[in-house]
Amino acid sequence: MSRSIIKLRSAIHPKEGWPLKIGELSKATGASIRSLRYYEKQGLIAPARTESGYREYHKFAVEQVKTIRLYLNLGLSTEQIAGFLHCVLMNKEAFCNEVLPVYQQKLQELDEQIQTLVRIRSNLAERIQSILSERTDNESMEGTNDES
Amino acid sequence: MSRSIIKLRSAIHPKEGWPLKIGELSKATGASIRSLRYYEKQGLIAPARTESGYREYHKFAVEQVKTIRLYLNLGLSTEQIAGFLHCVLMNKEAFCNEVLPVYQQKLQELDEQIQTLVRIRSNLAERIQSILSERTDNESMEGTNDES
DNA sequence: ATTGACTCTGACATTAATGTCACGGTCTAT
DNA sequence: ATAGACCGTGACATTAATGTCAGAGTCAAT
The missing domain is CATH 1.20.5 (Single alpha-helices involved in coiled-coils or other helix-helix interfaces)
Structure with a gap:
């Protein structure tokens, strides 16, 4: 029982739990790990980090990445997507000018x-x-x- | 009269004469000098060289380069063009299998x-x-x- | 403690034709 | 012979998202 803090985190997120590590998000979304890091560098997603530097993705990140990939599949660039992603994640697309x-x-x-x-x-x-x-x-x- | 050999070449090709230098071929065909050198490296054209290393293009090279550009404009790669250019320059296209x-x-x-x-x-x-x-x-x- | 699975960063590669630059040699008219 | 225009080669850049690798650190189970 010496690692109580870590046990506590495990207790909160029992199994396959949140937050996701990058490999888990990759499997959940179909985007490669390489791509997830690229989206981050392009400013499309901003995961938290553990003390040791691992990326931590919250639940919402799955939808977020799927949305990014949807726009990429429409032929938009990451730069264009960055211009409205923030808005469309919070509103209906039609409300984002x-x-x-x-x-x-x-x-x-x-x-x-x-x-x-x-x-x-x-x-x-x-x-x-x-x-x-x-x-x-x-x-x-x-x-x-x-x-x- | 010490440069008799050079005078002779000038006499054979009076002015703006043949063979063409690369800049002249460039103007005659619309291809940039850079592109002409590239076509050469890709094996599409093989100009002679003067003793000092200058490229010498014969009259036929103008048609040759225009043909190359025609195929490039059809979206073919230099590699594909190299596969049949030799033939189509000497025959009707339809005869080149x-x-x-x-x-x-x-x-x-x-x-x-x-x-x-x-x-x-x-x-x-x-x-x-x-x-x-x-x-x-x-x-x-x-x-x-x-x-x- | 050790091992294996996972993660981190940074770097290089991919495609194809073309542009551009640097450095140096050549030609020609004066 | 010297200036200016031309030519030679070689190298790096361009585009955009992704793959892949190397070297090192982290985590979890034994």
Whole structure:
């Protein structure tokens, strides 16, 4: 019973308890440990630390990380996410005025990228067609030489 | 008249003459000097060298570089281009069997990329609509409070 | 106390074409 | 021969999130 303080912490968070260590949060969210540390460096999450330096994540951090990943999957940068994450974690997204401009800018970027890719795709498809038709021309010419 | 050999070369290529130096080829093709050197390192072009080490580009190099840039603009990598450039410079594209597989693979990649972007775009547009409609809901609710 | 699982930080790598800089050699007109 | 424009090579930077490794510290169970 010499480590009473530690026992007390264990008693409060019986098993698989809170706060989470980084590996536990990683499993809970699907984000790699490396990514969690990166999000922290980008200012997206700020875990507490134990005396020995281990990160301590509170319960809310799971939702927080999932939210971050949702926005990353929309193609937003960590910098953009940092601009409104604080707000959207506390309110409905629609009440955060910083969100809509970012969304609309991203939408425009996406439209431009799509347009570019579609244009390239057209060029490429046209060239493929051109090659295929030139080849069939040749095959049919060969066919006329040997008509049996 | 001590530099007779040099005078001779000048006589053969009177002014702005061949072979081109790298800066001249750059202007003739629109590719930066940096890029021309890069294409060389990637094995796409192999200029001769003067005794002093300057690159010498023959007339054909202009077409060659323009061809390289055409393929780059289709999204192909220098490595892919290297796989068929030699052939397409000497034949019609349709006769180079290495071209079509590369084109078709690139087409598939483009389709996947476009699909991804379009999917993200849909998510984003949906979220924007959601925000806008929530806001109009609120505005109309405010409107009902003040009905004069 | 020792071992194994976990964590910490910091660093380097990834991709591909291009920009840019530094330092030094070459050419040409004066 | 000297200045100015040109060329040579080599190196570092760019972008953004993530992987991976090394070296060291922490924790828990035996």
